[in-house]
Amino acid sequence: MLVLLLTTLPLAYLGREDFVHGLTFPSRLTGAVLLAISFTTLVGAAAVLDHWIRQSFPYSGLVALIGTFAALLTNAMLLAQTVKDGESATYPALFSVLTAGSVYAVFAVWRTSVVIPAPKRVAAAVIVSSVIATANFGYQNLFQPYQRQTQPLITVSMGKPVLSKDRTAFAVPVDITLRNHGDVGFYVLGTEFHAMGKKVPLSPKDRLRQQWRTDAEQWPNSLDMNPLSRREIHQPGELVEAKPWMPDGIWVESNDTYATRVVVQLPMNTPYDQVAFYATASLARKDRLVLEPPIGFVAYSWGREKVPGWVKRQQRSGHDSLVYRARVHESNALDEHTREARFVIVSWQFGTHGASVQTSVTRKGEESRIFTPEETREVVSRYGLINLTTGPVERTLWDIKKQR
Numbered sequence: 260m261l262v263l264l265l266t267t268l269p270l271a272y273l274g275r276e277d278f279v280h281g282l283t284f285p286s287r288l289t290g291a292v293l294l295a296i297s298f299t300t301l302v303g304a305a306a307v308l309d310h311w312i313r314q315s316f317p318y319s320g321l322v323a324l325i326g327t328f329a330a331l332l333t334n335a336m337l338l339a340q341t342v343k344d345g346e347s348a349t350y351p352a353l354f355s356v357l358t359a360g361s362v363y364a365v366f367a368v369w370r371t372s373v374v375i376p377a378p379k380r381v382a383a384a385v386i387v388s389s390v391i392a393t394a395n396f397g398y399q400n401l402f403q404p405y406q407r408q409t410q411p412l413i414t415v416s417m418g419k420p421v422l423s424k425d426r427t428a429f430a431v432p433v434d435i436t437l438r439n440h441g442d443v444g445f446y447v448l449g450t451e452f453h454a455m456g457k458k459v460p461l462s463p464k465d466r467l468r469q470q471w472r473t474d475a476e477q478w479p480n481s482l483d484m485n486p487l488s489r490r491e492i493h494q495p496g497e498l499v500e501a502k503p504w505m506p507d508g509i510w511v512e513s514n515d516t517y518a519t520r521v522v523v524q525l526p527m528n529t530p531y532d533q534v535a536f537y538a539t540a541s542l543a544r545k546d547r548l549v550l551e552p553p554i555g556f557v558a559y560s561w562g563r564e565k566v567p568g569w570v571k572r573q574q575r576s577g578h579d580s581l582v583y584r585a586r587v588h589e590s591n592a593l594d595e596h597t598r599e600a601r602f603v604i605v606s607w608q609f610g611t612h613g614a615s616v617q618t619s620v621t622r623k624g625e626e627s628r629i630f631t632p633e634e635t636r637e638v639v640s641r642y643g644l645i646n647l648t649t650g651p652v653e654r655t656l657w658d659i660k661k662q663r
Contacts, residue, residue: 262360263304266330269337269353270297276592282546286591299329310371324368331361337593345597409441411511413649415538418520420659429659430524435504435538437517437647444512444545445645448554449583449605449616450505452538454523455483455496455651456531462490483535483613483651496535499523501614504538507554507583507605510545527660537650541605541618544643548620549588554605557582567619568627570606581607587620587642602626603642618644 270293277290303326309319338354345351418432435452439445471487477495478484485493500523511517523534543550558564560571560580570580583605589595599622606617620642621628630638638644 260304260307262357262364263300263307263326263330266334266357266361267297267300267304270294270300270333273592273596276595280592282549282590289591293333296329296333300326303327303330307368310368320368320371324365327361327364327368331358331365334358334361340593341597344594346599347597350593350597409443409544410645411437411439411441411445411540411542411647413437413538413540413647415536415649415652417536417652417654420654422659422662426527426662428524428526430522431534431654432520432522433536434518434520437505437511437540439511439513439515442513443643444510444515445542446510446545446548446550447505447507448541448543448550448603448618448644449507449607450503450538450540451501451607451609451614451616452504452521452536453501453609453614454499455535455537455613456499456525456529457496457533457535458494458530459532460492460494462492465489466492481612496613497531498609498611498613499525499531499534501609503607505540508550508552508585511542525656527662529656529660531656533653533655535651535653537613537648537652539616539649540647541616542645542647543587543603543618544645547590547641547643549590550603551586551588554583554585554603557584560606566626567604567606569629573606573608578608578610578612580609583607599623616646618646620644 274290274293274295274297277286278294279290281287281290303323306319306322306326309315310323334354334357338351338358341347341350341354414436416434416436418434420429420431422429433452433454466489474485474487474493481495483496502521504519504521505517523536525531525534558566560566560574560578560582566580566582570582573580585603585605587601587603589598589601601620602623604619604621604626608615608617619626619630620638
């Protein structure tokens with residue numbers, strides 16, 4: 260009775276949390292299964308009392324056996340899950356004790372020579388319920404984290420440039436659209452739009468093969484890979500303008516579209532021959548985490564506030580950053596209670612190289628730790644982190660500048 264009652268309490272609590280607040284249908288189904296098993300163990304506790312004392316119900320021993328077996332199976336699975344992903348020692352210790360107690364309980368009830376009517380049917384029911392529970396556990400913890408990814412699409416399009424009245428400047432309107440054609444919503448962790456100006460003088464004669472090689476050698480060191488050209492001499496782009504284009508912390512639902520327009524202004528005597536536009540977004544799947552608003556500003560990389568070590572290293576290399584942080588919650592009740600609190604760190608970076616947004620999900624105090632590639636993949640998969648990039652979308656400025 261003690262084992263069954265102690266099993267009922269955590270299963271009912273975790274089951275209710277998942278059934279009411281689960282982010283996906285499998286999570287809700289897991290909650291329903293845990294609630295059903297908690298009811299089974301509660302009835303099993305009453306059956307144990309009747310089987311040993313009153314014996315008013317002829318099949319109380321069978322009900323007690325089913326309850327203890329359900330407790331054993333569930334406690335063993337929860338133990339495996341908390342050992343695999345849990346970070347608190349309390350829950351593994353609890354489910355270890357309950358699993359060992361369940362083994363003893365099954366043996367204690369079995370050795371009382373329980374009467375099993377239609378044993379084949381009972382065995383089939385136990386096997387079917389075990390297969391369902393095991394399949395649900397495997398789906399939640401094996402298949403779902405590696406299922407096919409879905410992600411929205413960013414498009415950037417330029418409008419017709421407009422001259423100022425005095426013809427000393429011009430403006431280029433740029434339309435940015437985010438379309439989510441999938442069946443999953445996304446939190447917006449950070450976005451950035453930036454424009455790069457380029458000088459592209461023409462060589463009076465064909466460029467040599469060695470010059471092509473020199474251009475190609477710059478590709479690994481730059482986000483903007485200039486083409487190998489017979490006459491064009493591409494120089495490193497320079498940042499013209501950068502800004503966020505979506506509010507942080509909002510979400511884009513399934514089959515939803517977000518559109519905005521930004522305007523880039525340049526003087527007519529600008530030295531650039533081309534301008535290139537980029538738009539990026541850092542998102543997180545709404546079925547993998549719960550974002551606790553707001554995504555609050557934490558520090559400037561050049562200020563005196565404490566920032567992650569990787570942000571400081573980028574600061575020393577000429578990349579300034581604005582750092583934001585928000586609390587995130589796990590996608591299911593078991594992980595929420597057995598794992599330490601996580602925070603998403605958003606770094607909005609800018610410099611002569613352009614602009615970008617970088618995100619990470621870490622425990623408090625581990626913001627400066629450098630993750631291994633395996634750890635990074637695990638975090639990206641667990642929390643559904645996605646980085647979208649579009650660009651460069653380029654525009655030649657000669658036709659505008661000649662209108663003076």
